[in-house]
Amino acid sequence: MPDIDRRAALTATGLVALGTALPAPAFAQAPLALGPRKVGPPLKTGHLRMGTGxxxxxxxxxxxxxxxxxxxxxxxxxxxxxxxxxxxxxxxxxxxxxxxxxxxxxxxxxxxxxxxxxxxxxxxxxxxxxxxxxxxxxxxxxxxxxxxxxxxxxxxxxxxxxxxxxxxxxxxxxxxxxxxxxxxxxxxxxxxxxxxxxxxxxxxxxxxxxxxxxxxxxxxxxxxxxxxxxxxxxxxxxxxxxxxxxxxxxxxxxxxxxxxxxxxxxxxxxxxxxxxxxxxxxxxxxxxxxxxxxxxxxxxxxxxxxxxxxxxxxxxxxxxxxxxxxxxxxxxxxxxxxxxxxxxxxxxxxxxxxxxxxxxxxxxxxxxxxxxxxxxxxxxxxxxxxxxxxxxxxxxxYGEVNPVNAALRPLHYFLGQYGDWLAPMAVQAPARLPSDKDDLQTLRWSVRSQGDSGFLFVNNHVRQYATPAHRGVQFTVQLTSGPVTMPSRPVTIATGDYFFWPIGLDLDGVLLSWATAQPVTRLTDADGPIHVLIATAPGPVELVFPAGTRLSAPARVDGRHVIADVPPAPDRLLTVTGADGRKVRLLLLDQMSARSLWVGDLSGQRRLVLTPADTMFGTDRLTLRQRGDPAFRYRMMPGREGTAIAKGPASRAIPFTRSRAAGTAPPIVIGGPANAAMQPLPEAHRTAAAFTFTPPKDALETGDAFLELDWRGDIGRLFDGMDMLDDAFWDGRIWRIGLKRFADRLGRPWTLTILPLRADTPIYLDDSARAKLPKADQVADLLTLRIVPEYQLEIRA
CATH class of the missing domain: 3.20.20.80 (Glycosidases)
Incomplete structure (x- = not known):
């Protein structure tokens, strides 16, 4: 932000977790409203006995x-x-x-x-x-x-x-x-x-x-x-x-x-x-x-x-x-x-x-x-x-960047840029609340606000439970200066949506009244500030500004507001000019682009990078890594975009032999402090099937590589001789093992043991895992084994 007191400005911010609110339906219901306004507890200081700050x-x-x-x-x-x-x-x-x-x-x-x-x-x-x-x-x-x-x-x-x-x-x-x-x-x-x-x-x-x-x-x-x-x-x-x-x-x-x-x-x-x-x-x-x-x-x-x-x-x-x-x-x-x-x-x-x-x-x-x-x-x-x-x-x-990382990063970048605005805001409850955690019918939402700024949060996702779509939705939020009803046209909140929208967000002196997009971060280049937002739905983003604001995109005037429906695009900037002549540019990212979003400092400047590769920011260079795909692509702002092909071997299957057939696994004992299924005793592993293979010495040619095992069973254990390298309880996922920490062990035989999983084992598995199990009394099998290289690309600023 510019050198002004940001907390003194009229501000608000919003987080989004990349929901999919749908385009406006043909009908509308009465706007959802907040309950009685809360101001939060009075400020107290000096009562908490902490150490030196x-x-x-x-x-x-x-x-x-x-x-x-x-x-x-x-x-x-x-x-x-x-x-x-x-x-x-x-x-x-x-x-x-x-x-x-x-x-x-x-x-x-x-x-x-x-x-x-x-x-x-x-x-x-x-x-x-x-x-x-x-x-x-x-x-x-x-x-x-x-x-x-x-x-x-x-x-x-x-x-x-x-x-x-x-x-x-x-x-x-x-x-x-x-x-x-x-x-x-x-x-x-x-x-x-x-x-x-x-x-x-x-x-x-x-x-x-x-x-x-x-x-x-x-x-x-x-x-x-x-x-x-x-x-x-x-x-x-x-x-x-x-x-x-x-x-x-x-x-x-x-x-x-x-x-x-x-x-x-x-x-x-x-x-x-x-x-x-x-x-x-x-x-x-x-x-x-x-x-x-x-x-x-x-x-x-x-x-x-x-x-x-x-x-x-x-x-x-x-x-x-x-x-x-x-x-x-x-x-x-x-x-x-x-x-x-x-x-x-x-x-x-x-x-x-x-x-x-x-x-x-x-x-x-x-x-x-x-x-x-x-x-x-x-x-x-x-x-x-x-x-x-x-x-x-x-x-x-093993240091692998998992998909949940991408789902969380936009929220983290937002808190890094705007958290000082969000932190003092009081939480406002809607007039109608779910009766309890099992009530999946009532829309879940809240507002955090202070003065004429706020965030509207919505969650319509509950793990393993389908929530209904909510059609014809608008929200009325009570601010100090009066109520705001948003968005301008009713929308559908789809099953699985979760997001939040900003209200009264100060964009370097240009007021964003509200938007159906999440603020993420702020960049600067030679032409000034760029504010980055992520769309919370397929299709155009609704951006609303006070009357007198001019946009480099088609807009309509609706009473006291200028409203634009702008399609998100990672390669196009929108210029917004306030009534007093101040200008700011907006970058609106779609949801697909947001999944490849990285933000960090490079050569003393905040940068946005769009790439499917795992990204690390160094002092003067970016390091990109990705498993299994040598073709890199990236777009940097401020900066350049490019593609490159990394050298190195392709993924390959590793031959293995079954060196020991499985015996009959003993029944699972119920007991212990939880009075539930107990892990089998060590002696039970004598019934484990064994598979032998040799990880190649040249597996680390690209820097790191991952051993990927598709297996079925109860407990898997990986050995180099008598040294256990790793173990896992089968849960339906591919078991992925990073090899660079085992570099001195490559080129010699390893053994995988798999304790059979009995069909009557009283454990919980997700439905997706259960569906992978054969119809048999027990299973202990290795289906495929392969080496997947991790490729690396360094980009100097």
Missing amino acids: TSPNGTIGLNNLTLLRDGQPWLPVMGEFHFTRFPARYWAEELRKMKAAGITIVASYILWNHVELAPGQIDWTGNRNIRRFIQLCDAEGLLFFLRPGPWGHAEARFGGIPDWIVAGSHPRSNDPAYLTQVERFWRSLHDQVKGLFWKDGGPIIGMQIENEYNLDGPGQGRAHIATLKTMAQKIGYDVPLYTVTGWDQTLYPKGEVVPVHGGYPDEPWSAKTTKLSPKENYLFRFDSRVSGDLGAQTRSNRRGDADSDMADTPFLGAEYGGGVPVMYRRRPLLDPKDVAAAVTTQVGSGVNLLGYYMFHGGANPLAHGRTLEETQRSGGYNDCPIIGYDFQAPIGQ
Whole structure:
């Protein structure tokens, strides 16, 4: 934006999750209206006892409504990435991928049993080098949020607490024996991160204390969280933000920590083997920030502290599911819409920190042959793969950019550009609300507004449930100066739509009254500013401006407004001239183009890149990568467009042999803490089928390559000799394994074992996976095996 006080301007912004609102129908209904207008709670400051917020790099703080950066509202995007679950030699490029996706804060658990592999021996080297990881975040311009537990969950054995401490103390309490060990761990961690706190000019801005804590009783409850915070401050953890998780009836000392929230599109930890009822994350939230079951290992029936703390704390998120894990008894598969619709809805509910768990998948380390995953037989509630922790995340276990990434990026870019406008806006509820999460008939919508600016959010997508189309829809939004009815002609909200529209958006001095498109970002070139929006429907975008505005496109005058229906086009700019002569240009992208949209800084200038390739922004060059296709195409603004063909071998099939036939898999045992299907004992794998193949030595000619396995069975395990490289529970997807981390193992025989999946196994699989299973008592088969190269292209600015 120009050098003006943006918050003093008449502003509004809108997010969209690429819905498909249809052209106007032939009939209309009465406009949907808001209920009684809310102004939000009064502003409060100084009541939250946080740490030092001043830094050579500015200030970070908060009030009861928003986070603050340099005293102004701030709405960042935070993504979880566990450094101990990814090879250290690739950390830098993975962080660049996160930044390119619009992440501004990296969060990470520091899982205690990942770094203390033997009693009293804490190791911060190699893949455990937390200091180097945080320094790399800083080098990429990313902030860091520390989550050191001491109990973290994270689908880790004992929630990350080492076995010997579980055995020798009363964990998650003020037991002196336990606190002594926690202090030892936290002091060792502090020795690694000292000098990297925000107050020192470093990137560490926050610390989450404990996780999913709802225990009460002697030495527990609020007193335990207070003790941990006091210990952290005594050691030297001085950060602008101290948080706790706010779900599952959490307990914490009011004012000492701020609750963070979350929600997932499915519950892999559920004991149910059928489709779940509609998740509440697809509802707009008006009276509570706390989602239902988020998988806490402990249970409580009392009212949690976060429910009564809404007027005193901002609505912050830390665990909105960027995906979900696949667990033994429940193996849901997510569509990108399932994630994007849910988080868009939560932003429309007032979320002022969009935090994901996970944003980047990984792999569990092994500890001297011991496994560190959560299992029911070790007292956990879930059975997880030994190694695989892909999480269906926007960036996967091997660094692959997954389709959900593209569905989320436009929202992230918008928050990066306009989040300071959105953050202070109050949430307005419609006059008619759905009766509950199971009500699929009532249209779900909300407004966030302040003064004469706002965003209108709509969600008509619910995972696994068909919502009806809503025909003849208009909305009436009450602003300070009076009501606005939009769009000018009724539209149909189609099944599966989710989007939001801006109202009263200041475009460098030219007022956009409303639009049926999502603002994404702002660019500049030699001719001035360019505002980028994405159409929320096929066909033309409705753009509405005050009377007297001139457009370089056909328009009509309707009373106080100039209205244009402009087809989106990625190669055409629309010029808009305000009544006072100010000019601005608009780039309207269609939905197909939006799926290939990247925004980042290159050679000191904000750039928009349209390419189907995965993109990373360097100081002076773009790096494009794509699997299986050597033909690159790209369009850069400001900049050039082009095509190129990368050199390298094509995808190829890999021959394999069945080296061992499957035996009869034993029946599945029902039991454990969940009283549900339990992962078979290790001895069951003697019945696994085995397949042998040799990955070629030259597989990495293009830089990386992926082994793709189409298989059927229960549990797959990949071995080089006796070393397990990866494992997975079958869920219907192609199993994709990145090879560059295994470069020294190529050219020698590997073995894939597949434990048979019994037809009577009481687990949940999505219908699409069930449809792939043969009609047989059991199945353990490898259908195809191939190598898919990843090609790379570098483009200098």
